[in-house]
Amino acid sequence: MRALERIACTNFVETDGYAYFSGRYYNGLYKVELETGKTAFLGYFEDEKLAQRNIHKEVFLRKNKIYMCPWKGRHVHIWNLSDQTLTSIEIRVEEKEPFFIDEVILGERSVFFVPDEEGFPVKRMDLESLKVTDVSEDCKMQGELMSRTKDIFPVPKLLETYHIEYTDQFFWKKVSERRWYAFQLLGCHILHYMDGWDKLEIIPLTVINKRELEEHLRKVRKELVNEDLVGEGGIKISELLDDMKLEESNGINVFRRSDSMGKKIWRCMKANS
Known part of the structure; x- marks a missing residue:
């Protein structure tokens, strides 16, 4: 399967039986019904390159808003579930600060973005005002390191049985008392597991607004050709x-x-x- 045919993510937010995520292989926002695999292409992040891979990695839900934190992208994007609108907050300036976000620390009132290289400032975003500031060296960053708050899939050997690749590059999420979900990295499927099973259910993703997605991918290809x-x-x-x-x-x-x-x-x- 070619890269632009894949629909996958590093991490996602689940609410009311739906997963929301930023696409891994190009700029795109998706909503997936977990039980059926019905997939809606919600649009793209206008302030990021269309062909940019891995725009976001960490993602969290707070007060009916989904926060998608930058990885190789430059912005926090906030999807409002109530009115279906997207807000963009710049974290790093284009070209002037060519760093990626290595870690995200989530606190009660703030979220901190730690760069992958020394010499660049840690950024702090206030969750109420959405104002972004540089963090001084003596500032104590209170909160959880999001890379260490992931659910741990209970049967890793089962993934070997199904020849699931690159399992260290995506995360499983326990969405109920017994149900686990993940998005297969090299493909267009949901992986579903229930506690006590000796199998995985592999659910194909079916895009319900295929015409809109195909038009978007046409633009992604043109950007790839010109860069x-x-x-x-x-x-x-x-x-x-x-x-x-x-x-x-x-x-x-x-x-x-x-x-x-x-x-x-x-x-x-x-x-x-």
């Missing part, structure tokens, strides 16, 4: 060429604004060799 290609962990050359053929068959000239595409493909091939 430098990445090697490790990125879109494979064969996948991109397949996507380009698809665009051409739909009457779209993908080379119109990309005279250096050959050079970009050559650089990517060398990077992967």
Whole structure:
């Protein structure tokens, strides 16, 4: 399965039988009915690149709002469940601060964003005012380290039986007394387990507004074509060429604004060799 055909995430929020998450492989916001796999593409984060992978990692629910915390993205995004609106709060300035968020600390009134490199400030966002400030060295960051608050799946050997890959890169969530869910990283499925089972249920995701998603993916492909290609962990050359053929068959000239595409493909091939 090509990367742009996958719907997966690192982590998600569950409420009222639905999972909400930021897509792992490109810019996209999703809502999934856990029991059926019915999936709605809710839109994208307008202030982030369309082809950006891993925009968010940590996510939490508070007062009927879902907070998606930046990883390789630059913003906190807040999805309001009551009125279905999206709010964006800038955490790092584009290009001037090229760091990623390594850890998130969640407190009662504030959330802290710790960069992955030294020399960059820790950011604090007030959960009431949404104001973002730099944290001084003598500030005590009170709260839980979100990377250490995950549910631990009780039967890890079962994942080996089903040949589930990259299990260290996504999280299971216990959504009721006995039910566990996760999103398979390399695919388009929900993994479902109940305490006491000796099996996994693998539920395919079915997009209910496929036309809107396909239109969005067309824009993602165009952005990939017009930007430098990445090697490790990125879109494979064969996948991109397949996507380009698809665009051409739909009457779209993908080379119109990309005279250096050959050079970009050559650089990517060398990077992967």
